[in-house]
Every structure is written in structure tokens, then in C-alpha cells.
Amino acid sequence: MNSSWPVLSTLIFFPLVASVLLVFVRKDLAVRQVSLAVAFIEILLALPLLKFKLGHADFQFVELHQWIPHWNINYHLGVDGISFLMILLTVFLLPFCVLCSWSYIGQRIKEFHICMMLMTSACIGVFVALDFVLFYIFWEIMLIPMFLLIAVWGGPERKYASLKFFIYTLAGSTLLLVAIVAFYVAGGTFSIPELIAQDFSFKFQAWTFLAMALAFAIKVPMFPFHTWLPAAHVQAPTAGSVLLASVLLKMGTYGFIRFCLSMTPEASVYFAPLMIGISIASIIYGGLVALGQNDMKKLIAYSSVAHMGFVTLGIFVLNVRGLEGAVIQMINHGITTGALFMLVGAIYERSHSREIKDNMGIAKFLPAYIFFFGLFSLSSLAFPGTNSFVGEALVLIGAFEHSLIIGLLAVPGALLAAAYMLRLLQKLAYGEPVVEKAKEWKDLNFREWAYLLPLGVLVLYIGLAPTLALKTMTASIEKVLGYIENNEVVTDNERQDLSSFLEQRQLSLKDQNEESEAD
Template structure:
């Protein structure tokens, strides 16, 4: 485990908390609160620079580790670190803070200071979730993020904000209770809350079934997977733009992160046993989300249901248990956060002009708002996986992994990709070339400088990661290889996977992982191992 003398992860957590406290205690008004939070967001990005410059590509283990005893008698510790599974989500969370401030600049007109306090607090909690390696610490951050999101919907949401916020809170709280029960069960078995120690522990099959069930329900609600998805459209439609961005780009990923971080390493026997059920639910989510999105008239609701489908690809990639599937799942997590976050920002931008999220009220914009429709078209085609853009890579990898695992699974997932093209092209065509019901949109202004500033970085990432996905592969592949190697090794020890069922590459990967070596950096040795096996 690579430790660092510079506590970059702690700074990324506690700086926004400190900024939130300062802002809350200040008398800052609207403009001052916005500027303070915007500056804090740029400082947060600057604090993350060491993560970018000092992250070791090809290292599958924990990096930037920080460890201190918290309550030794209870086995509690303050333990933070990142690996290829969590690294990119931390960077995405940090990037979104100033962009959320900018996209809310004129959207939020009341209780402005409190709104930005919630954004800062949310950022700290989300970074904490992706970096915590102590179960209690993880749970503290997991629960902490519910409060600001609930407030963002309940206070700054739409007309039905009370219903939406209460539904969001009750669903996620029910899942959190099950997750807490699993944490207590693990502690009762081992006497530790250390996540790395629990990953190295082995539990009975029955115990794994129960704990997997509790965790899987909690994570399925958070994703959300069908049939636990009903809170998501309500929350998205009623949330302010920044709330929808954080919800789609970061919060949904915590469920899939939980599957990958906890269910596979800690309860592998249960994950293997329930994999057919999880794959079936994932395919239902993909197809159901696509069909329902195709019939929506509200832009936000359409994008919300598209998220159900896209996150179905993530869970499908996770539970097919192969290298391409897991790499694709992480790609989709990152790129869905970029593209869907951008689409919610654009819906917020057009809502400020038309005061309506109905597709029928926002037709024919290509002629009068060319820059707006240029960005919207880019993100719309990226959303359904157009080749050359970022989402294509992740979905292609998941489909490749699905076909490698089972031909039927791959065939059943294909309609989901086709439906995504159908509903996003329908939306884009109507907004660009549809016949307006009234000429009111002729007077709307095109994108201003502030809107260019918060859309341009996401557009650049959309194109760059589509044309040059290799940098993401170098980050995620070693950690994914280690997760799979450890997973297969535990199945072999339990007699679920016979030694002769493992491929030569899997066995070589297991040996390399046990030696702490990188799959990327030892490709020559791997080829030699394969030749020797033959």
C-alpha cells in the first residue's frame, strides 16, 4: 500500500467542509456566496493536482494511503486511499463543484448562501465515500451525503419537491439500514471494520448469501436498478440543475461502486451464485429504461430514465465477471457522469429561457440557438454511444464482455443500445428542427460566456476520452485485473471454479497479483507464462 506524506485525500475532504463552515457563519450575500464557492471549487481542483501528477499508472494497489487509529478498542481507524476503481470518480467529483456553481448562477435566486453550503458539504461527502477504507468511516460519508441532496430537492426543487425529496430519502434510508446490518455482521465475524482486511477474509457460504443480499439491495436502490428506480425520475425532475448533475454524475455511481468494491471481493461466492439474477435485472433495466425514456415528454424525465438504462450497462459489466466487462463498467460510470451531467446542465440552461422542460415548448432551436444546439447535439449523440465519443468505448467493452460470457446475454443487451439512439435522436431532432408552437424562442439569447465556460470542459472530455481512451484503460485495467484475480482465487479455494476451468491468462494474472505486480508493466512476462503453460 503506497502511503504519502502529503495528505491530499484528507485535504479534498476537509477543505470543502471548512469552506462550508466559513460560508455558513459569514454574512455573505448572493454574489459573494457564489464567488466564494466558485473560488473554493477551483482551489479544490488545485488540491487534486497531486492525484494527477503522482498517480502510478500500472499499479493495481492502494495509492495515496492515509492511516491513523481512530478508536483502537473497537477496531476503528481513519483510513483513506484510492485505486483504479475509485480514482477517476474522485477526480470527476472535484471537477463538478465549480461547474455546478456556474450552472446555478442565475437559476438559484433564494437562500443562495445555504444552497452553496450544501454543494460544498456534498462534495466532501462524495469524496469521502470513494476514498474511505474503514467501513464505519465509509458509512458516515454514505449517510452524510443524503442530507444535502435531500435539502437540495426539498428546498430548491420544483412544485412537487416535498414528495420527491421524501421518496428519495425513504428509499435510500431503507437501503442504508440494510447496509448497516451487513457492516455489523462483518464486524461480529472478524472484529474489524478495515475494508482491506475484510477483502482478505473468507466467510461461509450462508453468511455471504445474507450479507450480499443486504448490500445488494442497498446498492440496487442507489444505482437504481429495476424495480427500485421509481424515486429517480421524481428526484431528477424536481431537483435544481446542480442537484440533478450531482445526483446523475456521482450519487448513482456509489451503488455500482459498492458492488465492485464490496460484493465481489468480500462475498465472491454469493456474487457468483446471484450473478444470473443480477444480469437478468440489469438487462431488464436497460430495456425498460430505454422504452420508458422513448415515451417521455419532459426532457429531465427522459434523461432520468436514460440513466436507469445506462446504469444497467454498468451492473451488467460488473456481474459478467470478465476483464472487458469490468473495464467497460468503469468506463460507463465515468462517461455517464460527464455526458448526463452535461445534459442536465443544458436542460437547466434552456429552462432559464423557456421556463418549461416540456419538449413541445423547446422546438426549433437550431436556427435561433446554434451554439446551444451544437453542444446539446454533441452530448446527445455521445449519450447513445456514437463512435468516436466517450460513451461508445464503455458500452462497446461491456457488450464485448457480455458476448465473451454468453451469446444470449450479448444479444439481449443490444436492443438497449438501439433504444438509446432512438430516444436521444428523437429529442435532438425535435429540439433542433421541430416546428415551434409559438415564435417566442426567436428572442432567446444563445449561450453566454458563463455557459460556455461550464460546458466546454465536459465537451472536451467527451471528445478526448472517445478518441484517446487509453489513459483511462491504463488507470483501471491493473485494478480490475487484481479484483478479478482475487475473485477467481477465492472461488477456486472454495471449489466453485475448478483449476482447469481457469484460463492460462487468469492463472497467470492471479500469480502476478499475488506477487504485487502490474499486468500492464509485465506483459512480456505474462506472454512467457502463457507459452510455458502451453
């Protein structure tokens, strides 16, 4: 099925072409204006995606061309309900990234915007690639601009942070490459839909699952592999942090859903307890460490670890509610954490410090700033009515469906989020101001309103009316779970587990109905 207008290719290659054009733009202001225009045109180019058919589980907007026939490598693109939302998020965030670096980035402005365009291309490529090699190519390309964003425009520790980021993520993905090669030799193709349709032996699945899971777990990042994240976030410029938090981290969880669950379903079931354990560890650990941070960016970075823990938890409880929650939480985290990083960047431009103590007690002087900070903080701690509440509630429902103990273990994570976010918000808004200069700071200007307001609207929109977002993904999620359930009846041992698992599910079905009525 080849669609007439190659929407996805356009989305990938337009920023690439634009970045080449940017090389020839001379003035700094013109570079920013052209980038902004490019970002908005990119959104316009994404409009044909709205023809996306809801309720279809198959890939849409498929493009398929031969590339290296000897190894059966194709240029194969397409979106389903899961990647659809991720592309929208990526495209939607680009103009805000340009806007939030308008005055933050003061040197090598042209190169900065070129890096951002390349990032966008690669990120969209990762989400739409349906060929394993193509996927890997985009997955790796993305490292280069991100490395430069941190290494060139980063804070004082940028050398350490950028090297750590690059080496950590590259080391993780080398084994992913081995898994890709193994899949090719075992399945005779690099095509993702074809590989999903094939059955592999359990042993093969287990090894490939581990190889892929390592790469994705580092990207997410999950608990023992998270150490690159705070360093990278703290050193990266605002737009780099936003891209990192909103899009890059999602690639890991996207990979779990697209590859681990779909291609190695038996192994996913087998290793699910391990992954759930790590997820809960991430939630609790991220929350506890965030509680003790004095640097605002570090605090938000650790909160990311905790939030992404919820996402992976939702994925590996392996039921509809959990996965729906996970995907919607991926979007939410992108919006909320992206916005929080933008806010930290905005206050940094005023105070030149990211320490909480240097920015205390500013509610009196910057009411609009604190309004937005409050809104996104509440969203971050999953306050009812905001987007994260929907996601976290769904994940928790999924967790309780899976097992009572796991659900109970995850709940303290939600409480911790309230503790560290409210502590930050309280100090920022009403703390004893340390710096006298705070009086002279100006409240949000038009540019800052322009990128915070849409994100704020989105927070409330998804929080109050999540149905549309849920509808786009449900069909695809059910398809993914279909692979799992087909393969779930493996051994007698597991069959027993399954029966108890089904009992729990029936018990919790009542809650589910109540919840949907409440919606």
C-alpha cells in the same frame, strides 16, 4: 504507508471548512464567487493526486489514524485505480455545478452553496474511505444535503420527491449497516483491505451480499428499485440533478465493485445471473420508458436507468473487458448525463418549461446550444468517437464473452438509446416551434460556454483516446477479478459452468484482439 501530505483528507475537509466560512459571507454575488474560487482551489488541491502510480493495484495515498480503538474503527483513507477516477470526476464537476446554478438559483443562495460543498465532501469521502464505518458515515451524511437540495430548491413536487428519495435510500442502507456489523463480528475488523483479504463461508457471503446489493441496487438504481430516481431528478435543481446523476449513482456501482465483488466473491459469482438479469431489465425498461417521455428531464432520468444498467451488466459479467467498460461508463455517464442536465437547466432558464413541445425548433436561434446538445446526445447514444462508445463497446464485448445470449439481449438497449435520444434531438432542433418567444432567446453566454466546452472536450478525449483512463484502472480491476477467480472453483456444478465459460472466453479472445488492434 502514510504519505507525507494528507491529500485525501484535504480534499474531504476543505469544502467542509469552506462551507463554514460561507456562513459569514453576506452578499449573494460574493457567495457565488467564493464558491467558485473554492471549487477551483479544490481542483488545485487535487493536483497532488496526479502522482498516482499507474499499474499499481494497491491503495495509494493511504492515511491511517486510530479513531475508536475499542471497536477497531480507524480513520483510514486511500485510493486505487477505480476510486481515483471517481474522485477526479467529483472534484472536476464542482465548479461546473456552481456555474450552472449562477442564475438558476435565485433564493437562499448561501445555503444552496453550503449544501453543495457538503455534498462534495461526503462524496469524496465515500470513494476514499477504507474503513467500513467511515464509508457508511459518508454514505449517509450525503443524504442530508441532497435531501435539502431537492426539498428546498426543487420544483413543485419537491415534498414528495425529497421524502421518497430520502426514505428509499435510507431504507436500503439500513441493511448495509447490518452487513457491516456482521462483517465486523465475523472478521474482527472494519478495515476494508483486511476484510477483502479474509475468506468467509459461502452462507455468510450470500447473506451479506444480498444485504449490500440491496443498498447499492437502490442507489444505482436498478430496475425494480428505480422509482425514486425520476421523481428526484425532475424536482431537483440543475446542480442537484448533475450531482445526483454524475456522482451519487456511481456510489452504488462503486459499492458493487469494492464490496460485493471483493468481499463476497463466491456469492457474487453465485448471484451474477440474477444481477445480470436485473441489469438487462434496467436497460430495456429504462430505454422503453424514456421513449415515451415528454419531459426532457424525465427522459434523461430514465436514460440514466438504462445507462446504469449497462454499468451493472459490465460489473456482473465478471471479466476484464466488462469491468473496464463498467468503470469507464461510470465516468462517461457522469460527464454526458451531467452535461445534458446542465443543458436542460439552461433551456429551462429561457423557456421556463422542460416539456419537449415548448422547446422545439430552436436550432435556428440557438445554434451553439444545439451543437452541444447534439454532441452530448450522440455521446449518450454511444456514437462512435464519443466516450460512451468506448464504455458501451467494452461492456458489450464483456457480455458476449460471458455468453452469447446475454450479449444479444443487451444490444437492443443500445438501439433504444439511439431511438429516444435522436427523437429528443430531432424535435429540439428541427421540430415545429410552438412558442413564438423562441426567437428572442439568446444563445449560450460565456458562463454556459465555460462549463459546456470542457465537458465536450472530455467527451471527445475519452472517446478518441481512452488508453490513459483504462491504464489507471486496469491493475485494480485485475486485482478485483483475482478474488473472483480464486473463489470461482467452488462446486462441481459450477466447475462445469466454468469450463463452458472458459471455452466461450477463448472463442471470443479473437474478437478481443481485433478490438485492441482497432484501438
